[in-house]
Amino acid sequence: MDTVTGEFLEKRLAHREEAETFYRGLTTAGQKVRVGMEASGHGRRFEGLLAELQVELWIGDAAQIRTKRVRKQKTDRQDAQLILRLLLEDRFPQI
Secondary structure: OOOOOOOOOOOOOOOHHHHHHHHHHHHHOOOOOEEEEEOOOOOHHHHHHHHHOOOEEEEEOHHHHHHOOOOOOOOHHHHHHHHHHHHHOOOOOEO
16 A cells, blocks of 8 residues: 555565565655564564565554454455555554
């Protein structure tokens, strides 16, 4: 989400190479990037990539994020949309 223009792009990054290309492109273009994600034990490589690219990473409390979910049905897409909304509304439960 571009907070200046309001432009929104939804993109699934399934592989490390895709994520690296995407985030490297943003930082090379001089854009300030903030990523929010739930705390988990599976994100270490992704965290390392973001640190290398000097991308701001916010880790959120998964239990608190879960309580803000309206629907009981859980999908990765809905989780990503919820995290984005929490970031934009300044309600992201950062740990």
